[in-house]
Amino acid sequence: MELYQKAKSHAYLLSVKMEKENKKSKNKNSKDTTKKHDTSILKNSKFLITILLIISGSALALSFISYLSSGIEDQSSAELLTNRSADVNNWLGKLGAYLSHTFIYKGFGIASFFFAKLLVHCGVYAFFGIAAKRINRVIFWDLASMLLISALFGFFWNTNPLLGGVVGFEINQFFVDYLGTIGTVFLLLFFALVFALFRFKLSPSGIKESLKAIPKLFKKIKKGDPNFDSVNVATSSNPSEEISSVNEIKEEITKSSITDKSVKSDTESKTNQDISSSFILDQKNLKPTIEHSSEIAFKKEAEKQPVSTETEDSDFVVEAAKDEDTLEENLAASLVRDFGEFDPTLELSNYQFPSIDLLKDYGTGGITINQEELEENKNNIVETLKNYKIDIAQIKATVGPTVTLYEIVPEAGVRISKIKNLEDDIALSLSALGIRIIAPIPGRGTIGIEVPNNKPSIVSMRSVIASPKFQTAEMELPIALGKTISNETFVVDLAKMPHLLMAGATGQGKSVGLNAVLTSLLYKKHPAEVKFVLVDPKKVELTLFNKIERHYLAKLPDSEDAIITDNSKVINTLNSLCIEMDNRYSLLKDAMVRNIKEYNEKFKQRKLNPENGHRFLPYIVLVVDEFADLIMTAGKEVETPIARLAQLARAIGIHLIIATQRPSVNVITGIIKANFPARIAFRVTSKIDSRTILDGQGADQLIGRGDMLYTQGNDLVRVQCAFVDTPEVEKLTEYIGSQKAYPDAYLLPEYVGEEGSSNLDIDISERDSLFRDAAEVIVTAQQGSASLLQRKLKLGYNRAGRIIDQLEAAGIVGPFEGSKARSVLIPDLIALEQFFREEEQ
Numbered sequence: 114m115e116l117y118q119k120a121k122s123h124a125y126l127l128s129v130k131m132e133k134e135n136k137k138s139k140n141k142n143s144k145d146t147t148k149k150h151d152t153s154i155l156k157n158s159k160f161l162i163t164i165l166l167i168i169s170g171s172a173l174a175l176s177f178i179s180y181l182s183s184g185i186e187d188q189s190s191a192e193l194l195t196n197r198s199a200d201v202n203n204w205l206g207k208l209g210a211y212l213s214h215t216f217i218y219k220g221f222g223i224a225s226f227f228f229a230k231l232l233v234h235c236g237v238y239a240f241f242g243i244a245a246k247r248i249n250r251v252i253f254w255d256l257a258s259m260l261l262i263s264a265l266f267g268f269f270w271n272t273n274p275l276l277g278g279v280v281g282f283e284i285n286q287f288f289v290d291y292l293g294t295i296g297t298v299f300l301l302l303f304f305a306l307v308f309a310l311f312r313f314k315l316s317p318s319g320i321k322e323s324l325k326a327i328p329k330l331f332k333k334i335k336k337g338d339p340n341f342d343s344v345n346v347a348t349s350s351n352p353s354e355e356i357s358s359v360n361e362i363k364e365e366i367t368k369s370s371i372t373d374k375s376v377k378s379d380t381e382s383k384t385n386q387d388i389s390s391s392f393i394l395d396q397k398n399l400k401p402t403i404e405h406s407s408e409i410a411f412k413k414e415a416e417k418q419p420v421s422t423e424t425e426d427s428d429f430v431v432e433a434a435k436d437e438d439t440l441e442e443n444l445a446a447s448l449v450r451d452f453g454e455f456d457p458t459l460e461l462s463n464y465q466f467p468s469i470d471l472l473k474d475y476g477t478g479g480i481t482i483n484q485e486e487l488e489e490n491k492n493n494i495v496e497t498l499k500n501y502k503i504d505i506a507q508i509k510a511t512v513g514p515t516v517t518l519y520e521i522v523p524e525a526g527v528r529i530s531k532i533k534n535l536e537d538d539i540a541l542s543l544s545a546l547g548i549r550i551i552a553p554i555p556g557r558g559t560i561g562i563e564v565p566n567n568k569p570s571i572v573s574m575r576s577v578i579a580s581p582k583f584q585t586a587e588m589e590l591p592i593a594l595g596k597t598i599s600n601e602t603f604v605v606d607l608a609k610m611p612h613l614l615m616a617g618a619t620g621q622g623k624s625v626g627l628n629a630v631l632t633s634l635l636y637k638k639h640p641a642e643v644k645f646v647l648v649d650p651k652k653v654e655l656t657l658f659n660k661i662e663r664h665y666l667a668k669l670p671d672s673e674d675a676i677i678t679d680n681s682k683v684i685n686t687l688n689s690l691c692i693e694m695d696n697r698y699s700l701l702k703d704a705m706v707r708n709i710k711e712y713n714e715k716f717k718q719r720k721l722n723p724e725n726g727h728r729f730l731p732y733i734v735l736v737v738d739e740f741a742d743l744i745m746t747a748g749k750e751v752e753t754p755i756a757r758l759a760q761l762a763r764a765i766g767i768h769l770i771i772a773t774q775r776p777s778v779n780v781i782t783g784i785i786k787a788n789f790p791a792r793i794a795f796r797v798t799s800k801i802d803s804r805t806i807l808d809g810q811g812a813d814q815l816i817g818r819g820d821m822l823y824t825q826g827n828d829l830v831r832v833q834c835a836f837v838d839t840p841e842v843e844k845l846t847e848y849i850g851s852q853k854a855y856p857d858a859y860l861l862p863e864y865v866g867e868e869g870s871s872n873l874d875i876d877i878s879e880r881d882s883l884f885r886d887a888a889e890v891i892v893t894a895q896q897g898s899a900s901l902l903q904r905k906l907k908l909g910y911n912r913a914g915r916i917i918d919q920l921e922a923a924g925i926v927g928p929f930e931g932s933k934a935r936s937v938l939i940p941d942l943i944a945l946e947q948f949f950r951e952e953e954q
């Protein structure tokens with residue numbers, strides 16, 4: 114029975130999904146028909162423009178040729194554009210003569226051909242829909258060529274005004290006036306060199322290589338190397354040389370093929386001859402330009418096509434297998450070249466990171482050292498130890514924001530455990546709370562006694578955010594937790610932790626700690642890079658973050674608030690995160706990478722196709738403010754997904770931060786503890802609690818108000834947590850919230866839990882209050898779909914799904930039918946009325 118119900122709920126889910134997709138495609142279709150008309154007009158006009166460009170470019174080239182051949186004759190008539198009866202020689206009439214005269218004589222000389230070429234080039238590019246970037250490149254280089262060639266002709270061949278045009282002449286006059294003739298020569302040569310270097314991407318090493326290649330080329334020609342292909346020839350500098358050498362090679366190749374394959378049939382040698390003759394014909398057009406080299410490559414491709422040879426036996430056809438085409442250039446590389454790397458922040462490219470001024474400066478500026486206090490404490494420590502016959506060789510104090518560390522080196526022969534046992538006695542003599550003895554301090558060879566300062570100073574969030582250590586941190590998810598005992602900013606990477614457990618008695622600074630974590634991430638990460646899932650059973654602690662919902666928060670598709678305060682919704686969110694985790698793992702598997710960092714890197718380099726479901730993956734940080742409360746109300750239902758996420762989510766960028774007041778073993782269970790190596794302990798009330806959270810004592814000796822111990826599996830570090838007050842968080846979230854945001858919060862995958870599953874034996878008394886209305890909607894529309902109910906009755910997904918199940922149980926709609934909507938078993942409203950009346954009897 115259970116199985117049947119499960120299968121049914123699954124099938125039902127599918128139907129709802131299909132329904133949605135159908136709806137989407139329908140919407141799309143109706144939009145398409147309205148848009149179709151517009152797009153066809155657009156396409157036609159685009160096509161007309163491209164044709165116009167090609168035709169006008171070709172016409173311009175023809176008129177230039179005609180102008181150059183009939184030349185000077187038309188110069189005067191060109192002035193007579195208004196005179197209809199005037200005779201002109203230009204093939205394109207008066208307009209052709211006028212344009213040619215303007216471009217060639219008054220303009221750029223024969224370099225004006227570049228203009229005609231430019232028109233044709235742009236037309237062809239636009240026709241094939243080649244990226245605007247490449248068209249811009251062509252325009253730039255053609256205009257630059259025009260100017261340079263015009264200037265060169267204007268200077269070196271200034272006897273004929275048609276070569277350089279007025280522009281070439283004027284440019285040179287200008288330079289000659291200011292630089293003299295020799296200066297102008299150098300300048301022009303310099304420009305020509307710069308042009309050659311950038312246009313043809315020549316480099317000194319490239320030129321050297323080409324020079325070196327020349328002797329090899331000759332050797333190959335002499336040997337008649339059949340592998341020597343025409344593309345190599347195209348790079349040689351002298352075109353006439355190329356043509357003759359290519360012909361030589363062809364002869365060589367034909368000769369060798371004849372001698373090698375003398376046994377071949379006549380028909381075959383005929384084919385060879387055909388191919389070689391077409392090859393030679395091709396080489397006639399060969400000039401050392403890029404266009405020609407690609408033409409040759411194209412010919413070669415053509416030669417690769419299957420060649421079917423008919424032998425004497427007409428039934429026997431020999432077909433050579435076609436070679437596979439190879440991609441000349443890596444697709445991803447060409448995409449990156451054309452569009453640049455993918456930028457995840459592009460959608461909110463104007464997003465301004467919050468400035469440090471939003472945070473309050475608590476005016477402490479640093480630590481105030483109280484010499485008297487230091488001296489007194491030192492004497493007390495030395496004296497107390499002396500009372501127990503422990504002599505000290507050396508003592509040193511390091512003043513931190515809340516505690517001072519006294520490092521002592523005992524005389525030789527003193528047992529360390531002896532000092533450790535004196536913890537309470539030292540505390541008594543210093544009459545201070547929270548004395549902690551670290552014996553020995555790992556790696557220092559000393560014993561540490563931490564004594565709280567009389568006047569602790571507040572570590573402001575502002576000071577830690579502004580610290581170079583945080584600002585320059587090269588971490589994925591840097592968190593500035595506070596300052597260590599030696600007053601150094603303490604920055605950790607949440608991505609490395611990979612999950613964080615926070616515990617401490619009430620009022621000891623957990624909420625401030627969570628705010629410090631979130632603030633750090635807000636200062637360092639763009640909204641596209643990190644998303645928060647906030648669970649706040651206390652309902653008041655994290656509400657301020659509501660303002661940044663559409664920037665930084667993630668939520669379930671059907672939930673209204675992004676911040677989850679209702680424990681029953683947490684279960685759905687956690688399960689949804691598990692689905693997101695599974696989805697991300699399959700994306701990673703598909704991309705053949707091991708973690709989110711590599712995946713995003715690959716995605717940025719456009720190596721992953723968004724059409725295959727790939728997308729930029731932001732980090733997801735799940736924050737639970739009161740975990741004990743969750744465990745109390747939901748128990749295993751919460752523990753299982755949390756444990757799953759904790760075990761597996763590290764590689765795919767989901768990190769958990771869990772805070773709890775009660776670090777007892779039934780809250781922080783073994784399975785959770787095992788997966789949370791990074792832990793923060795604020796002050797706790799008992800040694801047992803300290804042991805639960807830190808696997809050792811120490812947390813019970815803290816002094817509270819943000820004094821904490823941090824461990825990542827090995828050493829304990831005492832840190833004073835940075836303090837960030839509610840008004841500061843409010844300012845910060847207001848600043849971010851006032852900026853342009855995404856249309857919605859980041860949507861997690863849909864999850865329908867137990868409550869959404871169907872139960873066919875639904876009791877009439879348990880029917881939804883909208884059951885009757887829903888039945889009417891369904892019968893009127895004759896379509897049994899949950900999304901219809903959602904729309905018409907403005908219901909949430911789960912409730913609509915439940916009503917559909919009840920309708921099925923009542924026999925109003927049929928069972929789930931895959932992609933189709935469920936059939937409606939009652940034909941009209943009258944029959945429905947009848948149905949209800951019968952049911953009531």
Ligand SMILES: Nc1ncnc2c1ncn2[C@@H]1O[C@H](COP(=O)(O)OP(=O)(O)OP(=O)(O)O)[C@@H](O)[C@H]1O
Pocket residue numbers: 571572617618619620621622623624625626774818819820833834835836837
């Ligand atoms: N890092 C800190 N520096 C200075 N004072 C602090 C710091 N952290 C906390 N405090 C003080 O302690 C008070 C209580 O802190 P907080 O609200 O974070 O405790 P909590 O552990 O979240 O308590 P609860 O579990 O009852 O919510 C704060 O109002 C503040 O005055």
